[in-house]
Amino acid sequence: MIIDTHAHLNDPTLRSNIQEFLLLARQANVRGILSVGTTVESSQGCIELAEEFAEIRAAVGIHPNNCCQSAPEDWATIERMCLHPRVAALGETGLDRHWDDCPWEVQVDYFRRHLALSRETQLPVVIHTRECANETAALLEEEAKLGALRGVMHSFTGPVDVARRCLELGLYISFAGMVTFKNGEEIREIAKEIPADRILVETDCPYLTPHPFRGKRPNHPALVAHTLELVAEIRGVRLADFAAQTTANAQRLFGSW
Template sequence: MSKKRREIPVFDHPIIETHCHLDYLKDRPLEETLAQSRQVNIEKVITIAVSPNNLAAVRELAANTSCVYGTQGIHPHEAESYNDAVDQEIRQHATDEKIVAVGEIGLDFFYDNADRDVQREVFRRQLQIACDTDRPVVIHSRDADDDTIAILKEFENSLARRGVIHSFTSGPGLARYVLDQGWCLGFNGITTFNKAENVRDIVRMTPIDQILLETDAPFLTPVPYRGRENAPCYLPFIAEKIAEIKNLPLDQVLSQTYQNSLRTFFPQR
């Protein structure tokens, strides 16, 4: 007999899903996904752009769904598809009413799906858009800690003091740099994985007022639902894990991460 999975907990405090990919979800209709999110008190969902092919899709999702917000940006995997037209599209829509950040941008030297020099150039170009539009950034960094720090230092005096390294799996050096800048680190289902003690170590060193909750759905489904497609409704498991790792009351984690999300992405709301 298979072991029954624990039901998703429902908390009184609202939660903000700061990073998912709604247009990548396949297992259930969007309406059902959002209904399940509402059932566990997820108040806002930020869906993330990653390529020229989904910039418009993200804008449409955000514009047509009251609880959904979006970003505009090109993931490092797609850096070689970046051109002046894409740059102009991101720049034009970065300040749309329902667009809250420039992202997902950054460097990925693990998969190396794009030439590293091209990744660096595209990262810089999109950071400049964030500077010019006074938008926070959502950054992806994998096996590229030193280069990420070096490039961010070039923009230290002009970037908004709001941003996040999402799905943080990097080392303490990058964590300390980002935290010193007043930015946040985003943590997801990886925190629940058995072999992710390195990530839990970063959670321990991160002040609670600089942590954001995310799922990165449809990827990185948390325990106890690993093996299923991820979805924003699993976010409560991540909140519980953060509280456990940091030995803090769950209410404090929920309240503070909610305020962190507002400060980062919704400062005028």
């Protein structure tokens, strides 16, 4: 059994053919998928998919690049959504300096809201960071003073010292298709270092299609098997053992599928 811990199944490129993609996932032994929201609307879509398909569970939240488009009542909606029995996590949330879609202070505000809601509900957080890994780690270290953190640094790309800081905070580290890319040597070196009980795999589909399908879209949950295989190889462990380990890790963090 393999669990894809981060998929955007509500994206039109996947949802329009969801039965086909879930069949491919089952054929690849991907029996659990966390469908992750980025807005109120997509979070609701993830819940609907989780209600329909047993292998799907939902994460609800507002992505840092979408915070500025949120209506005043959206956060209260997320607070209600997180009580749904098919919701396993909050997010994705975090910080992003790559795009100019949302002022930094607004991103920080929403990130802290997600972390506070996590402490209140005990749901783990799915954390995004792009071109601001050190700032993200610093904020998490501040927040850890308010209570233990539960969550995952998703689609992690480095640097290694930030991975170490996040591990010290009790967070998990997840790797997506970029670890399989030819220019992903730095990410592979980090993947070797993560403790066995803190490592996860994901697709981040429909994005980041892993080698040997890089460049083809949409990426989809079945292809997480390629990421799993590559990371098992570089860590020098049997594929079956690594599948069992990452599945156990996912279910420890998000609960049973």
